[in-house]
Amino acid sequence: MTSTDRTHNPDAETWVDSARAHREFPIQNLPLGVYSIAGEEPRIGCAIGDEIVDLRGLAQDGRLPPDVAPLLAAAELNPLFAAPAAQRRALRHALFDLLTDPERQPEVQMHLYPAGGCRMHVPARVGNFTDFFAGIHHATNGGRLVNPNSPLPANYKFLPIAYHSRSSSIRVSGHPVRRPRGQRKPPDSTAPVFGPSQRLDYELELGVWIAGENDLGSAVSVDDAFGRVAGFCLVNDWSARDLQAWEFQPLGPFLSKSFHTTISPWVVTAEAMIPFLMPHDARAADDPELLPYLVTTTGGSGDALSIQLEVYLTTERMRQQGRPPYKLSAGPASDMYWTVAQMIAHHTVNGCNLMPGDLLGSGTISSAHPGGAGCLLEISLNGKQPVELPSGELRSYLEDSDEIRLTATAYAEGFRSIGLGDCVAIVAGCVSA
Template identity: 50%
Template structure:
C-alpha cells in the first residue's frame, strides 16, 4: 500500500512558482516521470520530472546516474519512495537545493518527448463495463456481455512498436473491409477511424517466469499511470475480429502521454473496490484486502476535439465527453497484474497494460465515437456546424486526466494528443 506522507502535504509549496497555481497539472505533490531532450536536438533522451511548467533533469540535479528509465522503474518500492522524497524536498520552497537545481530546469515548452520508457510488451484489457455493454448491444442486443466478462479480465496482446508519444501524427490505416451486401472484401483506408479513452498502467519490477504475482503484492509491481489513446479502425475491426480478436484495426498506432504519474503520487486518490451483490465475486486470486480497501483510483477523464476547420478559424478545442475511471472500470490495475501472471507469464519493467475504453454510465461520458454516435447512426454536432460520426483527416484528439479531492492538491496526468493524417 502506498501511504500518504509529507510529499502529499497540501501546504507544501515549490520555489518553481508555476507549480503553485491551483490548476497546475504538475504541482510539487505530483512529480511525474518522463523522457525529454531539447527540442530539435539529436541528444539522447534524459529522465526528467515535471514540476509546474518546467522539467527537472534528474541526472543534472545529481539525483540519478542513469538515462535508462526502465532501470529506474525496476527499483524497489522503498527506493522509489526515497527518490520521490529527495525530489520533493529539493523542490520545496526555501530548499537549499534551489540555487544548484535551477541550473537543471528546462522549460517544458522548449523540450521534445518520447514514449516515457522502453515498452517491451503491451497488453490491452477491456475493463470498461459500460463500454463493453454499449458496444455489445450494437452486435448482440439481447446478450451484450459475453459469459466470461464478469469472471475474467479480458485482454489481448498489442503491438509495442507502434506506441507513439503525444503530439505524433496518426496516419489513417489501410486494411480489408467488407460491406454487408458485397461478395468479397476490398482493401482501402479506414472510413470509421475512432479513438479510445484509456489509462495505461506501467509495470515496475517484473516477476520470474512461472512465478505469479499475488494480488496482495500486485501494487508493488506498478510504477504508475499515464493517459492512453488506443486508436481503432472500426470497419477493419468488424471484419477481422472473429475468431482471434483485434489485429490491423489496432496495431497501427496508440498514443501515450509523455508523463507517468507514480503510484506514490496517487495515494490520496484511492478508493475501495466493491462488487455489486448480484454480480459474481472475484475468484480468490483476484481478491484481497488491499485491493478491497483501495484498489480503485479516482481519476477524472476528458476528451476534446479540434477539427482542421476549427484550427484554421482559431477556434479552441471542444469537449466530446467527460467521465470518471471510478464509474467505468470493472477491474482494478492490481487485478490485471495478478491475472496476467497467474499462468506464469513474466512481466518486465516498462511493460504497459491498457485499461480498455473507460466509458462512464452516462451518454456524455462515453469513451469512443462508436458509442457517442451509436455505431455511426447518430452523428454528433459540433459548435461550428460540422458533424462527426467517425474521425476525419485533420481532426486532433486531446485526452486529459486529473485527480481532485477536498483537502488534497489537484494533480494532472497531462495530455495524450494526436492528429489524424490521410
C-alpha cells in the same frame, strides 16, 4: 507504500513559480519522463509546473540519493522501474526537498528547462503491451450494437479480458497518426474490399506502467499487485472499427489496432497516486462471486482510482474559425469494472512474467452517465447518430486533420489535485502505399 506522507501535503509549496497554481504538475505530483532539448540526447526529467528538472544533471552534481543516481544515466526509465520501490520513493522525497526549500534553489536552477522548448519521448522501452477490456459500460454499449439481448461476453464478470497488442507502434503525445489501410467488408457486399479505414476511432484508456519482475512460472497475488505499478499515463489506443469488424472472427484485433497507440509522456508515479485510491464498488450485489485469486485478503478486490477523464475534438474548420476544442465526453476512471490489481493478478496467474517497462492499457473507459462514452463507436451508435459540432460539422468517425486530446485529473478531498498530462494526436492522412 499505501499511506500518504509529507510529499502529499496540500499546503506544501515550491519555489518554482509556474508550479504553485499549476493544474497538472504542482509539487505534489513530480511525474517522471524522458525529454530532450535541441542538439542534445534524451535524458530523464521530472515535470514541475511549466518546467522540467534534469535528473541526470542533479545526480551528477550529487544532489540525489547515491543508490538512485546510476539509474538516471540512461535515456529510459526501465532501470528505475527495475529497482526496489524504496529507491523510487527516495527519489521522490529528494526532489520534493530540493523543490520546496528556497535555500536549495541555486543547486537546482541551472538544471531547469522550459517544458515548451523540450521534446518529449516515450518514457520507457516497452517490451510488452497488453490491452484489457476493463470498462464495463464500453463493453455493454459496444456489445449492445451487435447483440442487444446479451451485450456482455459470458466470461466478462468472471475474469479481466485482455489481448496482447503491439508495442513497436506506441508513440508519445504529439506524434501524428496515419489512417490505416486494410480489408473491410461493406454490409451490402459479399466480399471484402481493400483501402483506407472509413471508421477511424479513438479509445480513452488509462495506462499502467509495470515495475519489478516476477520469475516465469510465478504469479503475483492481488494483495501484492499494486506494488508492481510504477505509475500511470493516458492511452489513446486508436481503432479502425471497420477493419476490426471484419478481422475480429474469431481472434482478437490485429491490423485494426496495431497501427498506432498514443500515450501521454509523463509517468505519474504510484506514490503520487496514493491519495487518489478509493474503494472499488463497480460490482453489483447479484454479480457472480469472484474466484479467490481475484479477491484481496480483506474481502475486497483492490482499489479504484479517483480520476476524472475527458476527451476533446478539434477539426481543421474549428481551428480556422478560432473555436475552442469540443468536449466529446467526460467520466470517472472509477467506473472500470476491474481494478489495476486484479488485472495484474490475472495477467500473472498462469505464470506470465511481467517486466519493468511493460505497459497495460485499461481498455476503453466509459461512464454510466450521459456524455461519458469513451469512443465514437458508442457516441455515434456506430455512425447512426453523428455528433453535431459547434462549427456545423458532423462526425460519426474521425476525418483527416481531426485532433483528439485526452486529459485526466486525479482528485480527492483534502488533497491537491494533479494531472496526468495531455495525450494528443492529429489524424495526418493515410499511410503510404
